[in-house]
């Protein structure tokens with residue numbers, strides 16, 4: 001079972017983002033509670049990934065405040081799984097760090113359709129499988145707030161459907177999703193956060 005969202009909350013209040021000497025955005029405010037989702041869209045380099053890194057606490061806002069309640073997990077193109085280990089074992093390491101057990105790893109693998117290759121070393125995964133492995137890691141961590149950076153990249157149609165179903169289940173349990181994507185993710189009712197060139 002996924003963690004219940006409980007009182008999960010993620011809110012930006014008048015946030016500005018400075019990278020190098022460039023102001024990417026300012027005055028950004030939004031609030032997400034249990035079951036909510038927001039979808040960040042916009043051209044390359046406008047600050048979508050930077051916003052997610054701020055939400056994760058990896059990048060400080062130049063102005064404004066970010067409020068978080070609940071556990072947070074970020075999935076981007078770096079899955080951070082040990083390339084030499086079998087997939088299931090590599091996921092088990094991170095599940096342990098997140099205070100989860102083998103059942104969470106099994107649920108993560110199942111959600112991305114990789115249960116049959118749990119014994120395959122991470123270095124042998126295809127591009128799309130590696131991407132799905134990163135999502136399995138996120139799912140197995142059972143965090144309340146999911147930050148997803150282009151989660152549909154490299155995924156085939158069946159995997160995109162699974163991702164949509166997994167996101168819907170997470171929200172139904174009170175989880176929160178903040179995603180950046182150039183492609184539709186099935187988050188049609190999500191709050192839009194649009195960046196412009």
Ligand SMILES: Nc1ncnc2c1ncn2[C@@H]1O[C@H](COP(=O)(O)OP(=O)(O)OP(=O)(O)O)[C@@H](O)[C@H]1O
Nearest residue numbers: 019020024042043044045046047048049050051180
């Ligand atoms: N460490 C850094 N130092 C300075 N500038 C950076 C740094 N990291 C990213 N940037 C710049 O910040 C800007 C926004 O980058 P970001 O990755 O947030 O964009 P994005 O909207 O996610 O783009 P894409 O659609 O290509 O993924 C870019 O111009 C990028 O070069």
